Amino acid sequence: MLKLIVTDLDGTFLNNQHTFDKDYFVKVHERMKQRGITFVACTGKQCERVEALFDGVGEDIWILGDSATRIKKAGQVIKDFTIEHSVAMQAIEKIEGFATDLSVIVCTRQAAYVHSSINKDSYKMVRGSYEKVIKVDDFNKIEGEVLKITVYDGKGRSSQLRKHVETSLLNQIYIVDSEANWLDITTFGVHKGETVKTIQSMLGVTKEETASFGDGENDVELMDIASYSFAVNNACENTKKAAQYVMKQTNDENGVLQTIEALLNVGS
Structure with a gap:
């Protein structure tokens, strides 16, 4: 049944x-x-x-x-289920080192955080999936535990980005490129x-x-x-x-x- x-x-x-x-x-x-x-x-x-x-x-x-x-x-x-803070920050550092034109969304229990430099179209897209969005100048200033990190890449490099990030964070995160333009990171096993x-x-x-x-x-x-x-x-x-x-x-x-x-x- x-x-x-x-x-x-x-x-x-x-x-x-x-x-x-x-x-x-x-x-x-x-x-x-x-x-x-x-x-x-x-x-x-x-x-x-x-x-x-x-x-x-x-x-x-x-x-x-x-x-x-x-x-x-x-x-x-x-x-x-949250990601250990130091691991989350390492992942963000790796993402930002991969390319400067990515839209990074860092989610906590309180809100979804995006960088203040995010362009208008990407911000509108983020608002389609997130009710509460806050802009910050530096992700390191985010308070609260991180639930997940999502990345939008208009150039469709999510597979390459996944390999770039997981190389140094193996067995510390779960990472999946759900589509060519989207990548999600959660804590390991979640x-x-x-x-x-x-x-x-x-x-x-x-x-x-x-x-x-x-x-x-x-x-x-x-x-x-x-x-x-x-x-x-x-x-x-x-x-x-x-x-x-x-x-x-x-x-x-x-x-x-x-x-x-x-x-x-x-x-x-």
Whole structure:
């Protein structure tokens, strides 16, 4: 019996306008709740940004935000995972040494921090995923523990950047180039798959009772924690290979909600 549904947001649940069909979600989510199924949004977005996205339609959902470094429900942080401060600063130093035209986002429990030199377009893009953003002249001045570091590279060098950073920080961080333009760094051993396992343990849910949805390189681990794993049609090849099923629909076609509805119909 299905008890847990976990989905990535960008490129998976959200359409290319970074929104979703709220009326359809309310209809499907109500059926999920009637069946005792928990819905989880698992994303690189800041938890507070996800809360804003689901405002009025999903206050009782679970959120694995900030690249699954925070677990939040009903406005309360249940658990979070931080990077050792010295390791975080070393990673930032390596990133800044790689190129000067990167947009670096350093996330703490309080806010997402960007450098004051960030250009207007990049800042607008950051605001799409982060509700609270603060500009600083020096990342070393950031107070509070670091949850994750995200880098946007308009030149698509994330694979090279990953190799540059991980060489000196092996076994101290988890690093993934989710797309050619995006790279995420969290503490060692913390990624979407492991954080979902934490929720499974908290809720007493097994892999056999879990369904997951994803599209990017950072969703490969999501395919392994669920017996019913789905890659949207627009997913990267590695996620498609890792998934149990590849959907016919893309993220622009309500693919996740259609598939959840089909699962509910099978089980009714």
